[in-house]
């Protein structure tokens with residue numbers, strides 16, 4: 547009755563959000579009086595794998611197959627189903643990111659396991675297996691009980707602080723029965739932007755809206771982000787207008803982010819935008835309209851013209 551966690555990697559490095567999922571899985575395992583095995587797929591250096599011990603994984607099952615350097619959800623679900631079987635696991639943990647969102651439902655159907663996505667609490671095992679998640683675009687919470695024998699939970703990134711220890715995990719090569727026929731997706735090209743911080747993992751995000759008037763003014767957002775070591779994001783109309791790439795769009799129809807600090811510049815704070823950012827720990831709003839709805843969700847607000855306020859803020863932070 548062990549716990550399995552899918553620890554996903556990017557370019558051979560275990561993601562921070564995956565480390566959070568491993569620590570979450572270790573806490574679940576402690577509640578259940580059992581151990582955690584992490585499943586890692588793709589080419590990953592041994593120290594990355596043994597390093598998962600710091601986050602509570604007792605064992606790492608490694609599928610060192612270069613075809614899985616980029617996630618293929620159907621194949622990963624098959625691998626995890628075999629791992630669940632081998633380890634007699636009753637709980638599987640994912641990160642609630644692109645791979646978790648793609649793999650967990652397939653595994654759920656395969657194992658006939660109840661699935662809760664986007665968990666923001668550890669399970670309450672006193673009254674079943676009750677996990678808390680946010681619903682209705684962050685307007686309410688639901689406490690969902692998973693009553694099936696096998697249970698799957700995906701954990702919202704940036705919800706639980708990392709508390710690494712010093713242990714190392716045992717690494718075992720895992721050779722599931724997968725063949726070329728299982729691979730249905732052909733990766734044509736992978737484009738990576740050097741130095742760009744993935745939004746779902748960013749601790750600080752500087753985000754711009756239509757108040758910035760046009761793409762030629764995005765230097766304001768980028769300069770402030772650079773000083774803070776932050777990622778950049780935008781509202782949907784900004785991406786729809788082609789001012790910024792779509793992968794920066796946050797909100798109901800874009801990415802959900804939960805940074806420690808979210809700075810919104812020239813964004814009105816429509817409900818659909820808030821749906822993706824209201825899990826941020828601290829929200830700072832810069833808007834020239836004191837009636838902008840975003841101020842109601844803000845921890846700190848600056849009423850002023852972004853073209854005056856933001857350069858001053860950036861200069862002050864540079865001098866800090």
Ligand code: FAD
Pocket residue numbers: 754755756757758780781782783784795796797798799800811812813814815816817818819822832833834835838850851852853
């Ligand atoms: P605006 O609403 O135009 O607001 C611009 C703001 O900038 C204003 O508050 C203004 O006071 C301020 N401003 C103007 N000039 C300055 C200045 N010089 N200095 C400082 N402030 C200034 N939106 C999203 O963002 N994400 C989503 O995922 C999303 N999903 C949607 C899904 C649906 C089904 C629908 C119907 C809408 C969705 N929207 C989404 C759109 C959403 O409703 C809003 O229209 C959008 O968020 C507004 O973007 P904005 O705040 O950048 O622009």
